[in-house]
Amino acid sequence: MTDQEFVARVKRMGCRLCKRLGHRAEGPSDAHHIRVGVGGAERQHDYLAIPLCKEHHQGKTGIHGSDRGLWRLLKVDELDLLADTIKELSGR
Numbered sequence: 001m002t003d004q005e006f007v008a009r010v011k012r013m014g015c016r017l018c019k020r021l022g023h024r025a026e027g028p029s030d031a032h033h034i035r036v037g038v039g040g041a042e043r044q045h046d047y048l049a050i051p052l053c054k055e056h057h058q059g060k061t062g063i064h065g066s067d068r069g070l071w072r073l074l075k076v077d078e079l080d081l082l083a084d085t086i087k088e089l090s091g092r
């Protein structure tokens with residue numbers, strides 16, 4: 001599997017935050033490359049991408065948004081959602 005194929009596969013998955021909220025989470029989603037370990041304009045590995053819906057990616061309550069209350073409430077960060085993603089990709 002190439003990096004591009006992996007990202008395409010992540011995008012076919014449902015949003016990991018919606019899933020944590022108990023919502024029906026179906027793709028296609030955006031692939032958010034987690035920011036842990038990379039500075040400013042540096043590019044993250046494609047294998048460190050998580051599927052997020054438009055709202056939970058670029059929206060107000062999203063990972064790049066200004067209102068992070070939901071993330072605090074659920075006590076999740078992008079690493080938790082990366083673990084969820086890996087778990088699902090492992091067929092668990």
Ligand SMILES: [Zn+2]
Binds near residue numbers: 055
């Ligand atoms: Zn979502």
Ligand SMILES: [Zn+2]
Binds near residue numbers: 031032033057063064
């Ligand atoms: Zn992103």
